[in-house]
Amino acid sequence: MDMEKLKQWLELTQQYQSQNFWNEVFDGKKEFPVQASEQQVTDFFSNQNIFPRCDVYENENGLVVEAELPGVEKSDMKVFLQQRELVIKGECKTMQQSIKYYLKERPNRAFEKKIVIPIPINRQEIKTFFNNGILTIILPMNRTEEEDIPIEVDYNNS
Numbered sequence: 001m002d003m004e005k006l007k008q009w010l011e012l013t014q015q016y017q018s019q020n021f022w023n024e025v026f027d028g029k030k031e032f033p034v035q036a037s038e039q040q041v042t043d044f045f046s047n048q049n050i051f052p053r054c055d056v057y058e059n060e061n062g063l064v065v066e067a068e069l070p071g072v073e074k075s076d077m078k079v080f081l082q083q084r085e086l087v088i089k090g091e092c093k094t095m096q097q098s099i100k101y102y103l104k105e106r107p108n109r110a111f112e113k114k115i116v117i118p119i120p121i122n123r124q125e126i127k128t129f130f131n132n133g134i135l136t137i138i139l140p141m142n143r144t145e146e147e148d149i150p151i152e153v154d155y156n157n158s
Helices: 003-017 019-026 038-046
Strands: 054-059 062-068 077-082 085-092 109-116 127-131 134-139
Touching: 054 109, 077 134, 085 134
Parallel strands: none
Antiparallel strands: 054 062, 062 134, 077 085, 085 109, 127 134
16 A cells, blocks of 8 residues: 555544544534545445454364354354355344434444355364354364375376
8 A cells, every 4th residue: 555545544534533523424414535435434334344253263173163243143144155155144233223322332234254264174064053142163174175186197098
């Protein structure tokens, strides 16, 4: 990133840190700065690439994925494999219409997290657990796919 772009981003983030800025945004008196594209503003607010926070590690059972999904109901999420990606998709519903909020830091939001699976796995033996807001997915390694298979080379074309 060149210094001019970095300088623009720093100025933009400083502007967002001002309490008056947020009061004006929520009162509808302020437009977003011209130098920020609509996509940049969407990315800045969405945190789609962050939620849910995940850990991926290997243990004796295989590859383990743990995702933090506080307040998400099992019925509000889908987990599936798509090629070599694990997809965790759903909706986090925290807003309640009948409540008068004085501080609201956990927004309603749809989320989709894609995690590239770096090793071959046994798709038939995948296990999942959802307990205390933590989704655990165990992806057993497919060790047979990694084994070397000798291939005899025939030097005759006939």
